[in-house]
Amino acid sequence: MERSKLHKRVKDLKVRQNLSQEELAVKAGLSLRTIQRIENGESVPRGDSLRKLSIALQVTPDDLIDWQIQEDKNVVKMLNLSQLGFLAFPILGIVIPLAIWILKKDKTKYVDSVGKSILNFQITWTISLFSFYLLFMLNAILHIGIISMSMFFIILAGLYLYNLYLIIRNTLFINRIVRIQYKPAIKFLN
Template sequence: MSRLGQKISEIRKRKGLSQEELAAKASINLRTLQRVEKGETEPRGYTLKSICQALQVDVEEVYDYNKEADRSVLLLLHLSVLSYFMVPLGNIIFPLIIWITQKRKVLHVQEQGIKLLNFQITWSLITYPLIVVYGIMKILHYPGANYAITAYLVLYFLNVVYVVRAVLLIYKESDKNLYPLALNIIKP
């Protein structure tokens, strides 16, 4: 089986589609899809584009060109989130830099970077207003100010937990969803 055919087969199975369903969605012959997945032929042009559209993936995700597998880059991508301990919005800035520079060079950086950045943007949109609310409540000497900072600290801790969980899953080479649902700001 060719690497391209194997990748198409993996994505199809991950999406819960049978070969018949994918062939119908892609408007291609079932036998063509079977030959592609077995590695007997390489899809070109229209066929590859149709398969990718039916799978709702980018051609680059299926066609890894010459990307290398480098787990250290993936680990650095996820661990860079912890830079928000020292730099405001570092949880977005540093992963964004790594994602932009490595997404075409290293396997899985493209898709994991998108999920990570969407989660961190969502997390920031939720937590940073809590700091503002806390500041306003503190200035106004409002007695409930501690609730806002407590909520922020709990969310802060959860973010660290998600980062540690993602790193452990990468070490185990697990393909689980590393982050929960988030706003879909950066699209594949």
């Protein structure tokens, strides 16, 4: 691994955990000067220093050494298309993208932000869908007559088509500079 990538990874992990160089040195059991050399790219931790540093940063030594953010639009496309699971069962539109997001958010560029956007939308969509089902069932049980059977199928088809439209649209826009948007969505993940 290039030194620049290792020192950037150490800095990034330190910042994410709100640690100063002094705090990281104490937590890792290393000298402040050693931490400074590592962060400045002047030295690469090996052996025991690497192990102590990885424990302090709560990652494995392999994660610390091999880490690099790659720009892979195919992963982002796969993340987008994974939402199609909603066609089989609505919850799959959340579970499959969630699994990909968790595995790839720190390793592939754009996966974190796109994944959060997708998950926020899919959770909102699923809540809307189940709320609509509940409303229709209450309507049928209480004989209120607010929603007819034809209206039910029209709204249901509209919800599914809108979700499908956004998935296809955003998958096509991945290769362009156009920003991927999933709206409306409640921000469950920031």
